[in-house]
Structures are given as C-alpha cells and as structure tokens.
Amino acid sequence: MEPEIQNAQIRNNYLLFYVVAIISLCLKIVLDSIFVLADRSPASFGLISSTILAISFVTGLFIARFVQISTLILQHRAGNSGKLILDGAGRIILITLIVLLAGSLLLVIFTDNNTSYGMFESIILNIVGATFLYVAIESIFFIYFALQIRRHEKTKKFSRILAFGTLVIYVLVLLGKYAQDTNNPLAGISAFILCILLLLTIGRTKWIALLTKQEKKKLVWLSALGFFVFTFFSVQCFTESATAYSRPIEFFLSGSATIVGVSMMFCAIYTARLFFPALVALPTASAVDRRNSEVSSLTHLNKIIAETIDFDMLIENLTQRALEVSRATGAWCELYPSSGERTIASYKFINQDQIDWLYSYSAFDQLIGQTTVTTLIESFDEDKNLAPIASFPKPIARSLIIVPLYEGLSKIGALIVLNTQSFGFENDDLNVLSSFGDNISVALKNARLIRESISHERIQQEIQVARQIQDKLLPQKIPTISGYDIAPYSLPATEVGGDYYDLITLRDGKVAIFMGDVSGKGVPAAFYMAELKGVVLALAQEVRGARDFLCKINATLFGNIEKQTYITLSCVVIEPNSPKISLARAGHMPFLVKQHGGVSVVTPRGLGVGLAKPEIFDALLEEYFLDLEVGDACFLFTDGLSERQNLQDKDFGYEPILDVLRSPSAESAKTIIKEVMKSVEYHAGTCAQHDDMTCLAFIYRGNGAINQIKSLPPNDRTSVDESENV
Amino acid sequence: MSETKFTIEHQSIGEIKCLKIQGYLDAHTAPQLESALGNLVEEGKHKIIVNFSELDYISSAGLGVFMVYIEDVRETGGDIKLAEMKPKVFTVFDLLGFPMLFEIVENNQAAIAKFAN
Numbered sequence: 001m002e003p004e005i006q007n008a009q010i011r012n013n014y015l016l017f018y019v020v021a022i023i024s025l026c027l028k029i030v031l032d033s034i035f036v037l038a039d040r041s042p043a044s045f046g047l048i049s050s051t052i053l054a055i056s057f058v059t060g061l062f063i064a065r066f067v068q069i070s071t072l073i074l075q076h077r078a079g080n081s082g083k084l085i086l087d088g089a090g091r092i093i094l095i096t097l098i099v100l101l102a103g104s105l106l107l108v109i110f111t112d113n114n115t116s117y118g119m120f121e122s123i124i125l126n127i128v129g130a131t132f133l134y135v136a137i138e139s140i141f142f143i144y145f146a147l148q149i150r151r152h153e154k155t156k157k158f159s160r161i162l163a164f165g166t167l168v169i170y171v172l173v174l175l176g177k178y179a180q181d182t183n184n185p186l187a188g189i190s191a192f193i194l195c196i197l198l199l200l201t202i203g204r205t206k207w208i209a210l211l212t213k214q215e216k217k218k219l220v221w222l223s224a225l226g227f228f229v230f231t232f233f234s235v236q237c238f239t240e241s242a243t244a245y246s247r248p249i250e251f252f253l254s255g256s257a258t259i260v261g262v263s264m265m266f267c268a269i270y271t272a273r274l275f276f277p278a279l280v281a282l283p284t285a286s287a288v289d290r291r292n293s294e295v296s297s298l299t300h301l302n303k304i305i306a307e308t309i310d311f312d313m314l315i316e317n318l319t320q321r322a323l324e325v326s327r328a329t330g331a332w333c334e335l336y337p338s339s340g341e342r343t344i345a346s347y348k349f350i351n352q353d354q355i356d357w358l359y360s361y362s363a364f365d366q367l368i369g370q371t372t373v374t375t376l377i378e379s380f381d382e383d384k385n386l387a388p389i390a391s392f393p394k395p396i397a398r399s400l401i402i403v404p405l406y407e408g409l410s411k412i413g414a415l416i417v418l419n420t421q422s423f424g425f426e427n428d429d430l431n432v433l434s435s436f437g438d439n440i441s442v443a444l445k446n447a448r449l450i451r452e453s454i455s456h457e458r459i460q461q462e463i464q465v466a467r468q469i470q471d472k473l474l475p476q477k478i479p480t481i482s483g484y485d486i487a488p489y490s491l492p493a494t495e496v497g498g499d500y501y502d503l504i505t506l507r508d509g510k511v512a513i514f515m516g517d518v519s520g521k522g523v524p525a526a527f528y529m530a531e532l533k534g535v536v537l538a539l540a541q542e543v544r545g546a547r548d549f550l551c552k553i554n555a556t557l558f559g560n561i562e563k564q565t566y567i568t569l570s571c572v573v574i575e576p577n578s579p580k581i582s583l584a585r586a587g588h589m590p591f592l593v594k595q596h597g598g599v600s601v602v603t604p605r606g607l608g609v610g611l612a613k614p615e616i617f618d619a620l621l622e623e624y625f626l627d628l629e630v631g632d633a634c635f636l637f638t639d640g641l642s643e644r645q646n647l648q649d650k651d652f653g654y655e656p657i658l659d660v661l662r663s664p665s666a667e668s669a670k671t672i673i674k675e676v677m678k679s680v681e682y683h684a685g686t687c688a689q690h691d692d693m694t695c696l697a698f699i700y701r702g703n704g705a706i707n708q709i710k711s712l713p714p715n716d717r718t719s720v721d722e723s724e725n726v
Numbered sequence: 727m728s729e730t731k732f733t734i735e736h737q738s739i740g741e742i743k744c745l746k747i748q749g750y751l752d753a754h755t756a757p758q759l760e761s762a763l764g765n766l767v768e769e770g771k772h773k774i775i776v777n778f779s780e781l782d783y784i785s786s787a788g789l790g791v792f793m794v795y796i797e798d799v800r801e802t803g804g805d806i807k808l809a810e811m812k813p814k815v816f817t818v819f820d821l822l823g824f825p826m827l828f829e830i831v832e833n834n835q836a837a838i839a840k841f842a843n
Binding site: 517518519520521522563564565566568586587588589590603605606607608611612616620639651 | 753756760786787789790791793794797814821822823826827
C-alpha cells in the first residue's frame with residue numbers, strides 16, 4: 001500500500017505544477033490581448049506582469065516535468081533502458097515535428113512582419129511561443145531522462161549539471177537582455193561548455209548494440225530525422241526574422257529564444273551521436289540477434305535439461321530449439337532403441353512420409369547411419385549418390401546437418417536439421433548444433449541417473465517390505481517345552497535371504513523344529529518362505545513324524561513352485577520330557593549332535609524340497625532316531641553360518657561349532673549360540689556378511705526338568721528375550 | 727562376490743555340447759547360465775555337459791538353474807551331465823541330494839562315455 005500512496009502524492013505534486021503552468025499561460029494570453037493594443041513599453045505594468053506570468057508558466061512546467069521524470073527514473077528497474085530511450089526519442093521527435101509544422105503554418109497564415117501586434121496575432125504568438133518553450137523543456141528532459149536511466153553514476157551527475165546548466169544559461173540570457181546588453185558572452189560560453197559536457201556524457205552508447213535489428217533500424221531513421229528537425233529548429237531560434245521561430249518565443253518571454261535554441265542544439269547533438277553508432281551497428285544487427293537467440297535458446301535448453309526427466313519432452317524441445325537457432329527449414333529427431341527399428345521421436349516442418357522418402361535413398365540411410373560426429377553436408381549436389389534427392393524443383397532438402405546423440409559411448413539417436421537451399425547452413429550453425437548434441441548427452445546421462453536412483457529407491461522399499469514379511473513369519477515367541485532348553489538366533493544380512501526356522505506343535509503333542517533356506521534371495525525368496533510357512537501350518541495336524549512332515553511338504557509344493565526354486569529343510573521332532581528324537585533332512589545342512597559325550601555330523605540322506613516328485617523324494621528321504629542323555633545337544637543352522645567367509649575367502653565350516661558343543665561350558669542352549677556367534681565373528685573379522693545367519697540349539701534337560709527360561713541365570717534372561725524377538 | 731566375473735565357454739564334441747563355466751555362480755550370474763542352457767535346448771541340443779573345473783563358488787540360486795531344463799532334455803533322450811566339480815562345489819551339490827538326480831562325473835570323457843551308452 002505504501003508505495004502506491006507515495007506515487008499518488010508525487011502525482012498530485014506535479015499535477016499541481018502543471019495546473020499552475022496552465023493557469024499562468026491562460027492569464028498571460030488574456031492579459032496580453034488586453035494590454036497589447038495599448039501599451040508595450042519595457043517598464044509598463046502589462047509587460048512586467050506578462051513576463052512574470054510567462055516565467056511562472058516556464059517554471060511550473062519545468063518543475064512538473066522534473067518531478068515526473070524523477071519519479072519515472074526511480075520506478076524504473078534496470079533491463080530495458082535501451083527500449084525506453086528509443087520510445088522517448090520517438091515521442092519527442094514526433095512532438096517536435098508536429099509543433100514545428102503547426103507552428104510554421106500558424107505563423108505564416110496569421111502573422112505579419114510588422115513590429116506592432118494585433119490582438120489575434122498576440123494570441124497566436126503566445127500560443128506558438130508557449131508551445132515552443134514546452135518542446136524545449138520536453139527535449140531537455142528527454143536527454144536528462146535518457147542519461148539518468150543508464151544509471152551510470154558519472155553520467156547521472158553530468159546530466160544533472162546539464163539540466164541545471166541550461167537553466168543557468170537561460171537566467172544569464174535573461175539578465176543580459178534586461179540589462180540591454182546585446183552582446184552577452186557569458187551565455188554563449190556556458191552553452192559551449194555544456195555542449196562539450198554533453199558530448200562527453202553521451203559517449204556511452206553500448207545499449208545500442210543490445211537493441212534488436214528492428215529497433216536499430218528504427219533508431220537510425222529516428223535519429224536522422226531528429227537531427228534535421230532539431231537542427232532546423234535550433235537555427236530558427238537563433239535567426240531574427242518575422243517568420244523565424246525566435247519571434248513568437250521572444251514575444252512570449254523575452255530572451256527565451258536562446259534557451260530554446262540551445263535545447264534544440266543539444267538534441268541535435270544527441271541524435272547525431274545516436275545516429276552513427278546505430279548505423280554502424282546495423283550490418284551486424286542480424287548476427288547479434290542470432291547470437292542473442294542462440295544464447296537464450298541454449299539457456300532455455302539447459303534449463304529444460306536441468307529440470308526435465310521426461311525424455312520425450314526433452315526431444316520435442318530439442319527439435320524446436322534446433323530450428324530456432326539455425327538457418328534450418330525443417331528438423332527431426334530420431335532414436336535407435338537397443339531393440340528394434342529407428343523411431344522418429346519428433347519432427348518440425350517435415351512429416352513422416354517425407355522422412356521415409358529420404359530414407360528410401362540408401363545413400364541417405366548410410367550417411368545418417370555412419371555419422372559419428374556432428375556433420376554438415378553443404379550441398380547434396382556435390383555427392384553424386386545424394387544428388388537425386390535434391391534434383392526436384394521443390395526438394396525437401398539440399399543441405400543438412402547431422403547431430404548424433406550419445407548416451408555414454410553408445411549412439412542412441414540423431415538430430416537431423418535440413419535446409420531447402422544448397423549452402424543453406426554456415427559454420428556457426430554447425431557449432432551451435434554440435435553444442436546442442438553435447439548438452440543432450442548430458443541430459444540423457446542425467447535422466448538415466450535419475451531413473452536409476454528411482455529404481456534403487458524402489459528396490460530398497462521392496463527389501464524393507466520383504467524383511468517385514470520375513471520377520472512376521474519367524475516365531476515371535478519360543479514355546480516352552482518341558483525337558484528341553486531351546487534357543488534360536490537369526491542375524492539378517494543387508495540383502496533379504498530366505499532363511500526359515502519354526503517350532504510347530506503337532507497333533508500328538510510332539511514339537512517339530514524346522515531349520516530351512518529358500519533358494520535365491522530377495523522378494524521371491526521371502527514370498528516362497530511365506531508359502532512354506534502356510535504349508536507347514538496346514539500340515540501340522542496330520543503328520544506323524546519328521547520324515548512324514550518333509551514328504552508331505554514336498555508333495556504339496558512340488559510342481560507349484562518355479563523349477564529353479566527349491567527349499568532345503570531340516571526337521572527334528574521332539575517330545576516333551578522324552579529323550580527320543582527323530583531327524584530328517586531335505587537337502588539342508590547336517591545336524592551337529594552332541595551325544596553320549598561325543599560330537600558328530602549327522603547327515604540323513606534327502607533331496608531339497610521341490611527338486612523331485614514325491615515318488616523319488618520319499619524313496620530317498622531317510623529318518624534317524626536318536627536317544628539323548630541329559631545334557632546332550634543338537635545344533636541346526638543355515639549355510640549363511642557355515643559359509644561365512646573371512647578376508648582370506650575361508651569358510652567358517654562345522655569344526656568351530658563342534659568345538660563349542662564339545663566344550664564343557666556349553667551347558668545351556670543360549671550359551672552355545674553365544675559361543676558360536678563369538679567364534680564366527682572372530683573368524684570373519686572385518687569381512688562383510690552377505691547372507692542371513694540363522695541357527696538353533698537345544699539341550700535335553702531330562703524328564704520333568706523346568707523349562708529353559710526359568711533355568712537360565714537372571715543376567716542371561718534379557719538376552720534370551722532379545723533373541724526371541726529377532 | 728557378485729562383482730566377480732562369471733563366464734561361459736561353449737564347446738562342441740560331436741552332437742554333445744559342453745558349457746565350461748568359470749568363476750562365481752550366484753543369484754546375479756545364474757540368469758546367464760540359464761539363458762545359455764535355454765538356447766541349447768531351443769536349438770534341439772539335448773546332450774549337454776556342464777564342466778565345473780573352473781567354477782569357484784555356487785550358491786543356492788545357481789543350483790536351481792540345473793532344475794529348469796532337466797525334464798525337457800530327458801524327455802527327448804538327452805541329459806545334462808555335470809563334470810569335474812571341485813570338492814567344495816561338490817559338497818554343496820551333495821548336501822542338496824543332486825547326485826541322486828544328476829550324473830556327476832570325473833571329467834568330459836566320462837560324460838561322453840555315459841552319453842555313448
């Protein structure tokens with residue numbers, strides 16, 4: 001709101017001065033027409049009041065214009081000053097021309113050469129004189145505006161000196177006049193100094209170079225016209241004859257002719273100063289325009305490249321911009337997908353049929369196909385193979401530029417720019433189009449990087465989802481089984497694996513312990529693991545033992561999962577408070593068993609689930625029955641543990657686990673797990689974990705022994721809870 | 727491991743095709759072997775030897791590849807025979823029960839002899 005109020009105040013201020021000027025003018029005209037017939041001697045009341053009114057008119061106008069122009073300059077923001085000056089020059093020259101013609105006409109028709117004035121003649125003289133003064137003030141402020149708007153500090157200072165210097169000359173002339181001093185050198189000298197100052201000040205004409213060709217042409221014509229008009233006007237002001245312009249000005253305000261003449265002279269000098277650079281800039285104008293449009297096109301293209309990940313839009317824009325910056329009459333962009341035919345991605349001022357027609361010439365096809373760097377074919381006539389294309393009265397093309405587009409090192413497309421004339425392109429076309437090609441390569445690389453990062457993000461999310469599914473599929477809590485101490489452990493790798501373990505209570509109260517691994521990794525593995533869990537739960541109520549369970553799982557899954565997918569699965573069935581256990585193994589890692597004081601690797605024969613049809617699978621699957629003593633233990637694990645490598649590529653193997661089982665410290669399932677993990681970490685050192693590590697240990701505690709959680713010392717309890725939640 | 731190179735070398739021994747696989751066969755490189763086997767089966771070459779002499783590692787996904795085409799080639803009287811496995815690689819096959827499903831032999835000659843029978 002505030003700037004608007006300020007603007008309104010300023011407008012009111014200068015409107016007030018305009019009003020003062022107009023009232024003064026009207027009063028003077030009336031006063032003069034009354035007094036002109038009676039008396040016009042220098043000291044008369046009529047002449048003095050008339051002079052005061054005239055000065056009031058001039059001063060009012062001067063201040064009003066000054067405030068108005070200053071406001072304009074304040075509001076102006078840098079950028080288009082060249083255009084503003086051009087518009088200003090156009091306006092002031094037009095006004096001056098009209099005033100000049102109209103004034104001359106009025107003077108010739110209505111005035112005579114007599115020194116006495118009629119009432120009507122005085123009105124005409126007053127109006128014409130006032131108008132001439134108005135033009136003079138207007139022109140002075142045009143130069144003031146033109147210099148101020150450049151915003152160059154030195155120029156601004158000079159222009160202020162200029163504006164007020166003119167005022168000083170005026171005062172000096174007036175003083176001379178009224179002191180009856182006909183030969184007043186002060187005014188002439190100051191005018192001369194100001195002219196020099198003006199010439200120095202208007203040296204900066206760089207803005208002319210930035211005008212468009214159209215504007216430069218306009219400036220040349222305007223400044224030439226302006227020069228003649230202002231010079232004529234100026235000369236007229238310094239001439240003393242009845243029809244000369246000095247007469248009405250002198251009539252209006254004695255002594256003002258000089259100031260009008262000086263203003264007009266300034267304008268003449270200024271327009272002359274504009275004329276020459278504009279004229280010189282004209283021949284290069286179209287080149288400068290082209291360069292400007294190239295720069296803006298490249299800027300635009302770069303902006304698009306930076307912002308666009310939409311490849312089609314990029315190609316569309318490329319074709320459009322290529323037409324803008326070169327002397328082309330048509331263009332298209334084609335792409336070579338890794339699989340399939342050449343496709344025309346976008347075309348301008350040419351159609352698919354015409355492109356196909358061009359390609360019907362094998363020489364053309366070869367030319368496009370074999371071009372590896374941006375190439376200019378100046379004329380088809382020079383190549384006898386291509387000449388037939390240009391042999392028509394209105395050919396599609398007589399010259400062309402080929403810009404191959406690369407993604408990395410592979411050529412993925414080409415931009416083809418045509419001209420219907422031979423030698424229609426020049427070297428700068430080649431340069432700018434070549435830089436287009438480079439930019440597009442960068443854009444393609446960007447687009448690819450963005451695509452990759454998006455897909456990477458998606459994969460990360462998939463892995464997250466798969467891991468959540470997997471976590472839910474593993475037992476959230478280990479059931480307590482009387483007579484047994486059981487502890488599982490699972491350490492996931494960054495990549496989702498298919499490790500599975502479970503404890504399932506069967507119909508007869510026995511418990512089946514599973515340890516398994518789905519082949520492959522990632523989302524598919526997690527998916528099959530979910531399927532396996534479903535099958536295991538569904539079969540739990542109808543199986544009779546470890547072997548039976550695995551056979552039924554295979555019978556259900558075989559043929560229903562992908563051929564290359566299989567599941568390795570170990571199953572131990574235990575009975576609460578009973579030392580008898582049964583073991584079966586479907587292609588999984590062996591059982592490591594501590595029994596009767598010794599340790600052994602137990603490997604019953606068996607195929608992976610899903611590898612063979614039930615007849616073969618069932619026939620090959622063995623089941624072992626073991627009788628445990630109190631303190632005997634069994635260890636189940638996945639290959640993520642036994643194949644955990646160290647920096648020397650050596651697998652962890654079974655031996656360290658057997659060592660743990662042998663050691664007398666292995667008195668609880670939790671301790672066994674802890675010791676094995678300690679051992680595997682020591683083995684692996686800094687070598688990264690690639691696969692999930694899952695294992696489970698159980699110890700037979702004897703008939704009626706309390707469950708494992710109560711049997712553990714208090715400080716171990718929290719860690720057991722942790723492992724249950726993994 | 728996934729960065730390590732995996733290559734397949736094609737050899738022809740009469741009507742028998744031999745794929746000599748080298749390097750690491752895991753979830754990332756398995757599709758290469760699968761397409762190589764698939765091409766042979768499509769061409770009607772159903773007597774295939776896969777030579778493991780220079781294979782250093784095989785993962786569960788790598789093992790699965792052999793299951794994809796085994797039924798197809800056996801239906802037409804062909805077979806996929808696995809030859810010259812390093813002990814470590816054999817252990818993986820053995821645990822899974824592969825020796826009960828595939829013929830795993832000493833070397834190419836043994837495989838050719840088996841085909842001749």
